[in-house]
Amino acid sequence: MRKPDLSRENVRAWAVRARATVDLLWSAAPLWTVLWLALLAVQGVLPAALVALTKWVIDAMNMAVGMGRSWDTVEVVAVPTLLMGGVFLLQRVLGGVIQWVSVAQSEYVEDYVTNLVQQKASTVDFEFYEAPEYHDLMEQAQSQGTTRVLQLIQNGGSLLQTSVTLFSIGVILIGYGLWIPLALIVSAVPVLAVVLYYNRQQHTWWTGATPRRRRAQYYGILLTTMQSAAEVRMNRLDGPLIRGYRALRERLRSERLVLVRNQALGRFGAAVVSLLVTGVVMGWVVWQAFAGDATLGDLAAFYQAFTQAQTVTGTALTSAGAVYANSLFLRHLFDFLDLEPRVVDPPGPKPFPAQLTEGVRFEDVTFSYPGTTRNALEGFSLEIPAGKTVAIVGENGAGKSTFIKLLCRFYDPDQGRVTVDGTDLREFALADVRRRTAVLFQFPMRYQMTAEQNVRLGDPDVDPESPRFREAVVGAGADALVDRLPKGEETLLGRWFEGGVELSGGEWQRVALARAFYRESPLVILDEPTSFMDSWAENEWLDRFDHVAGDRTALIITHRFTTAMRADIIHVMNGGQIVESGTHDELVEQRGRYAESWATQTRQAGFEGRGDGAPARELAPPPGPNA
Template sequence: MASNWKVFRQKLGNSWSQLPYLGRSLTLVWQAAKKWTIVWASLLIIQGLLPVATVYLTRQLVNSLVAALDVGVSRENVIPILILVALMGGVLLLTQVLGSFLNWVRVVQSELVKDYISALIHKKSMEVDFAFYESAEYFDRLHRARQDAFFRPTALLENSGSLVQNGITLMAMAAVLTQFGVWIPAALLISTLPAFAVILNYSKQNYNWWMKATADERRSWYYYWLLTEKDSAAELRIFELGDYFQSAYQSVRRKLRSEKVKLAKNESLANLGAGAIALLITAIALTWMLWQVLLKRLTLGDLALFYQAFNQGQTLMRNLLQNLGQVYSNMLFLGNLFEFLDLSPQVIDPPTPKLAPTNLNQEIKFENLSFWYPGSNKAALENFNLTIPSGKIVAIVGANGAGKSTLLKLLCRLYDPQQGRITWDGIDFRDLSIQNLRRLITVLFQKPVDYNASVAENIALGDLLAIAKLPEISNAAEAAGAAEIIDRLPENYHTLLGKLFTGGVELSGGEWQRIALARAFLRQAPLIILDEPTSAMDSWAEADWLERFCQLANGRTAIIITHRFTIARRADIIHVMSDGEIVESGCHDELLALGCRYARSWKTQMQVN
C-alpha cells in the first residue's frame, strides 16, 4: 500500500512539474492575440451559464404543462407556457449564435498564434550555434518543436477554455443537484474518476512513446523525402532504388503503426471499463429518482430537471476531466517547444564589442589555435598558426579532411576555437559583434543555395542592406561571368529560377554556381572566401571566370579553398594542408621547385587532365 502511494505521489509530482508550461503557453497566446483572447474568454463565460438556464426553464415548462393538464387548457395557463417556450428558444438560439461566433474567434486566434510561434522558431533557428545543425539531437529537438508549434498552444488554450466553460456549468449543475441530496454530486464525481485516471495514464504513455519514436519518425520522413523530391529523383531511377526505399519507409511505418495501434487498443479497453462504471452509477441514481417520483416526493418536472442536470453534469464532468487530461498532455508536448526556444548559443557577441574595422589593412592571423568539433575527441586543428596578408589571393589546397572547411567555418565565426585566437589587424574576432564581423566577409560556399526566386533577387540576396539596384546587380553578374547566361533567359533578370514554382526556369549546376558567385561578389566586403568556386564549371568556363576574378579581387583579400591546382597556381600564396596542419607554403613556382607534396600532386593532376 505504501509503495502504491509512493508511485501515485511520484506521478502527481511529475504532473505538477509541467504546470509552468501552462503559464508560458497562455502568455504566448496572449502576446499573439490579446484582443481576440479577451473576446474568447468573455464568450466562454456566457456559454458556460446558458446550459443552466436551459435546465431551469425545462423544469418550469414541465411543471407548467402538468399543471395545465390537471386544470384544463385555457388562455391563462397557455400564455406562460408559450413564454417559457419562447425563452427556451431564445436561449438555444443565443447558444447557436455564440457558438458560431466563438468558432470564428478561435480560427482567427489560432492563425495568429501559429504565425507568432513560427516566428519564434525561425528566430531561434537563426540564433542557435551552427554546431546544432551538425547534431542529430538538435534535429530531434527541432522536429518535436515544429510538430508541436502549430497546434499545441491553441489546443492547450482551447482545452483550458473548455475547462473553464465546463467548470462554470458544472458548478451550477452541482448546485441544482444538491437539492435532491448531497450524495448526488458526489456520485457524479465518482462516476467520472475512472475515465480521468485513464486519460492521465495514457496521456503520459502516448507522450513517452512519441519521444521514443522521434528518430524513427524523422527517418520515415527522410525516406518519404527521397521518394518524392527532385534532388534524388534521377539517381533513384538510374540505380533502381525506388523499391528499396519504399520498403525501408514501409518497414519504419509498420513499426510505428504497430506500436501506436497497440497503445490505442489498450486505451480503448480502459475507456470501455471506465464507461461501464459510469453507466452503473448513473443507473443507480436514476432508479433512486424514479422511486422518489413514484412516492410522490418529487414531481415529473423535478425528474426532468434531475435527468437533464445529471446527464449533462456527467457529460460535463467527463469533459472537464478530459480537458484536464488534455491540458496535461499538451503541457507535456509543449515542453519540447519551450526546450527548443530555451536553447542558448555559445557563439555570442562580447559584452562591449569593439568598433569594427572598415578594411583589412595588415593581416588575418591564426595564433596557436586549437579546435575540435562538439562530441569529438580528436582535434581538427591543433596549435595551428597561419597568416593571411591583406590584398593577396591566398589558395588553400589539400585532400578531403585536411581541415580546409574548418578554417572557413572559423573565419566566418560559425564556431569559436577552444584555444588560441583569430585576429583581424590585431583585433580578436571574439571582440567584434558577430554581425559586424560577418559584414566584412563575403562567401561562396561549396554547396550554395539555389533560391527559387528571380535572377535579380537571387543576386541581391548577397547584400540586402545595400538595397542593390539593377546596375549593381548587373555588374556583379558580369564579374561572375553570369551575364551571358542571364541574357539568354526569357525575362533576363526578372526570370524566375528553379522549378518549384510555376513559370520557373531550371539552370545547370555550373550556371547556378555563376549566379551564386554573382551573389557573393555583390557584397563589397574586404575579405572574399571561395570554397571550391569552380567545382561545377568546365575548364573553358573556369579559365574565363579566373581572369574575371583576378581583376575583381585586385586590392582586396581573397581566400580560395580548392582541389584544382589550375586555380591555385594563380594565387599569390599557396598553403598546402594535411591533417590539420600547413605542411607547405609558397607561390606555384616555389612549390614546384620544392618537389614535395604540391609538386607531386600537380604533376599527377596535369597528367590526368
Template sequence: MTLISKLRSVNTTLSHLIKTFHLVWAASGYWTLAWMVMLLLQGLLPAMSITLTREAVDNLVAVSGAGLSSESIQKIVTPVGLMAGIVVVMELLNAAGEWVRTAQSELIHDYMTALIHKQSVAVDYGYYEYSEYNDKLDRARDGASGRSLALLESTGSLLQNSVTLVAMAAVLIPYGLGLPMILLISAFPAFSVLLYISKIQYRWSQRTTSDRRWLMYYDYLLTNNTTAAEVRLFDYADYFQSSYQNLRKRLRREQFNLLRLQTLGRIVAAIIALTITGGALAWMGRQVLLGILTLGDLALFFQAFNQAQSIVKDLLSNLGKIYRNSLFIGNLFEFLQIQPKIIDPPSPVPVPTKLKQGIRFRQVSFRYPGTKEPVLENFNLTLPAGKIVAVVGDNGAGKSTLIKLLCRFYDPDSGSIELDGIDLRHFSVKAFRRLVTVLFQSPIPYYTTAGENIALGDISAASNYSEIQAAAKASGIHDKIKRLPLGYNAMLGKLFPEGSDLSGGQWQRLALARAFFRRAQIIILDEPTSAMDPWAEHDWLERFRTLASGRTAVVITHRFTLAMRADIIHVMRAGQIVESGSHDQLLALDGLYAQSWKSQMQADSSNPVESRIV
C-alpha cells in the same frame, strides 16, 4: 509515481499552461478576451435552461385539464419562450466561437512559427550538425501552434465546464449532497485511463522522433528533383519505398496497439459510469413513486445529472488533454530556451572598414563538440590583407573547418583568430560577418528571379541593377541570364511555374555573382570552379585577380590551375600547414605540392584540351 514526482508533474503542467497563455495573449490579445467572455456565458446558459425546464414541466402539470385559458397558456409560454431564447443565444455564441477560434488559430500559428523561425536562426550553426538538435526542432514544430491552440482550447473548455458544473451542482444539491460526489466518482475511471494513455503516447512520440524524420528523408529521396536522376538510373525506388513502408508499418502497428489499449480502458470506464448512473436514476425514480418529488423534479434531475455527468467527463478529459498537450508543448519551450554560444561581447569593438594587416590564426586548437580527436591543434596561419591565399590539401585535412572558424560559426577551443590583431570574439557577430562573403562548395539554388538571386548577396543594400549586372558579368553568368525569356526577371528553378533551370556550373556562377555583389572585404571561396568545365574555369580564372583586387581572398581548392594564380599557397595536411609559398617557390621546394602538381600535369597530358588551358 511518488507524491513528489506527481507534484513536480503538476507544477510543470501549470508552468507550461501559464507560458502558453502568455504566448497566446501576445499573439491574439483581444480575441482571447472575447473568447473568455463567451466561455463564461456558455458555462451559465445550460444551468439556466435546465431550471426553466423544471418550471415548464411543473407548470404544465399544474394547468393540465384547466383548458386553453390565457393564464394557463401564459404559464407554459413564458418558460418555453425563455428556453428558446437561450437556445438561440447559445447557437449565436457557437457561431461566434468558430469565428473567434479561427482568428486565434491563424494568429497563434503565425506567432509561433515566427518564434521558431527566429530561434532557428539565432541558435549556433553547430546545432544543425547534430541529430539531437534536429529532434528538438521537429518536436518543437509538433508542439507549436497546433499544440498551443489545443492546450488553450482544453483550458477554455475546462473553465467553461467548471462554470457549468458549479451551476449544475447548485441545482442538484437540494436533492442530496452526495449527488455531486457520485458524479465525480463515475467519471474518475475515464480520467485515469486518459492520463495513463497520454503519458504512454508522449513517451512513444519522443522515442519515435528520429523514425519520423527518417520517413521525411525517404519521402524526400523519392519525390525531390535533386534526387530524381539517381533514383531512376540506379533503380533505388523499390529500396527506398520498401524502407519507407517497413518503417510506416512498424509505427502504424505501435499506434494500433496504443489505440487498442485506449479503447479497452474507455470501455471499462464507460461500464462503471453507466452502472453508477443507473443506480442514481433508480433512486430518483423511487423518490417520484413515493410522491416525495414531482415530475418537474424528475425532468430536472434527469437533465441535470445526465448533463453534469457529461460535463464532469469533459472536465476531467480536458484536464487529461491539458496534461498531454503540456508535455508536448514543453518541447517548444525547451527549444526556445536554447542559448547560442557564439554571441556578442558586452562592449563590441568597432569592425575595421578596410583590412590593414589581415587575418591570423594564433595557436588555434579546435575539436567538434562530441568528438575526441582535434581537427586543428596549435594551428598557425597568416592571411595577409589584400592578398589572394590558396589553401590546398587532401580531404579531411581541415580546410572546411577553417571556413567555419573564419565565419565564426564556431569559436576555437584555445588560441585565437585575429582580424588586424583583434580577436574575432571582441567584435559583434553580425558586424563581423558583414565583412565576409562566402561561396560554399554546394551553393544553395534560390528559387527566385535571377536578379533577386544575385541581390541576395547583400539584402541590406539597395538593389542596383547596374551593380547586379556587374556581378553577373564578373562571374560569367550574365550571358546566360540575358538568354532567359525574361532576362534578370526570369524565375529560376523548376519548383514553381515558368521557372528556368540552370546547370550545376551555372548555379555555381550565379552563387559567385552573389558573393561578389556583397562587396565584402574578405572573400572565401570553397572549390569555386568545382562544377565548371575547363573552358568555363579558364574564362573565370582570367578575371579572378581583377575581382579580388583590394580584397583579402581565401580560396579552398583541389585544382592547381586555380591555386597557381594565388599570391600565397598553403599546403594543409592533418590539421597543419606543411608547406607555404608561391607556385614557383613550392615547385622549387620539390615537396608535397610539387609532387601533386607533377601528378596532375601527367594526368592532364592525356587530355589535350585541358593541357592547353593550363
C-alpha cells in the same frame, strides 16, 4: 496500470509549461483571447439555465392543466417557454461568434509560434544542425509545436466552458442531495486516470519514435525529390528504400495500434464504473418520485441535469486529458525556444574594419566539434595578409571546412584565437562579422527565385537601385548567362514553380559567385569556386576575379591547382596543419606534397610538362561552351 507521474518535479514542470503557454497566447492575440474567454464563460452557464427553465416550463404546464383557456393560463406557460427559446437562440448565436473568434485567435497564434520557431532556428548555434539529437528536437518542435498550441487552446477552451457548465449544474444537483455531485466525481475518477495514463504513454512512445519517424521521412524524400531521382533510378534504389520505409512504417503502426487498443480497454473499464454509478443515482431519484417527494418537473430537470452533467463531465475529462497531453508535447517546443547559443556577441562589440589593413590570423588554434574527441584543428596558425589572395589546398578531411566555419564564427576555437587586424574575432558583433564577410560555400543554395533575387540575396540591405547587381554578375562571369535567359534578370530559376528555367551546375555556381560578389565586404571566402566549371570557363573567371577582388582580402579553398596557382600565396593543409606555403612556382620547386599533386593533376588534365611540373602546352580539345 501505473498511476500518472504526479511527482512534485513533474507537476512543477507542467505548471511552468502552462504559464509559458498562457504567456504565449497572451502575446500572440491578447484582445481576441479576452473576448474568447468571456464568450466561453457565458456559453458555459447556458446549459444550467436550460435545466432550470425546463423545470419551470414543466411545472407551469402541469399547473396550467385544467385551468381553462385564458390569458392567465397562457402567461403561466409562455414566459418560461419564451425564455427557454431565447436561451436556445443565444446558444446558437454564441456558437457562431465563438467559432469566428477562435479562428481569428488561432490564425494569430499560428503565425506567432511559426515566427518564434523561425527566429530561433536562425539564431541557434551552427552546431545545432550538425548533431542528430538537435534534429530530433527540431522535428518535434516543428511537427508538433504550432499544432499542439492550437489544440491546447481548443481543449483549454472546452475545459473552461465545461467547467463552468459543471459548476452551474452542480449547484442545481446539490438541491436534490449533496451526495449526488460527489457520485459524479467518483464516477469520473477512473476515466480521468485512464485518460492521463494513456496520454502520457502516447507522449513517451512518440518521443522515443522520433528517430524512426525521421528515418522514414528521409526515405520518403529520397524516393520523391529531384535531387536523388537520378541515383535512385540508375542504382535501382527504389526497392531497398521502399522496403526500408515500409519496415519503419509497419513498426510505427503496430506500436501505435497496441497503444490505442490498450487505451480502448481502459476506457471500457472506466465506462462500466460510470454506468454503475449512474444506475444507483437514477434508481434513487425514481424511488423518491414513488414516495411523492419529487414533482414531474423535478424528475425532468433532474434527469436532464444529471445526464447532461455526465456528458459534460466526459467532455471535461477528455479536454483535461488533451490539455495534459498537449502540454507534454509542448515541452519540445519550449525546449527548442529555450535553446541559448554559446557563440554570442561580446558586451561591448568593436566595429569590424571596413577595409583590412593587417589581415586575418589564426593563432595556435585548437578546435574539436561538440560531441567528438578528435581535434579538427590542433595548434593551427596561419596568416592571410590584407589585400592578398590566399589559396588553401589539401586533401578531404584536412580541416579546410572547419577553417571556414571558424572564420565565419559559426564556432569559436577551444584554444587560441582568430584575429582580424589584430582584434579577436569574438570581440566583434556576430552580425557585423557576417555582414563584412562574403562567402561562397562549396554547395551553395539554389534559390527558386528570379536571377536578380538570387544575386541580391547576397546583401538584402543594398538599395535596389544600386548598380551593384550588374557589377556582381559581370565579376562572376554570369552576365552572358543572365542576358540570354528568357526574361533576363526577371527569369525564375529552378523548376519548383511554374515558368522556372533550370541551370547547369556551372551556371548555378556563377549565380552563387555573383551573390558573393554583390556584398561589398573587405573579406571574401570562396570554397571550391570553380568546381562545376570546365577549364575554359575556369580560366575566363580567374581573369575576371583578379579585377573583382581588387583590394579585398580573398581566401580560396580549392582542390584545383589551376585555380590555386593564381593566388598570391598558397598554403597546403594536411591533418589540421599548414605543411607547405609559398607561391605556385616556389611550391613546385620545393618538390613536396604540392609539387607531387600538381604533377598528377597536370598529367590527368592532359598537359605536357617541362620536367619541373610546370605546364608547357595544353593537349585538351579546343574551347567549347562554358559549364
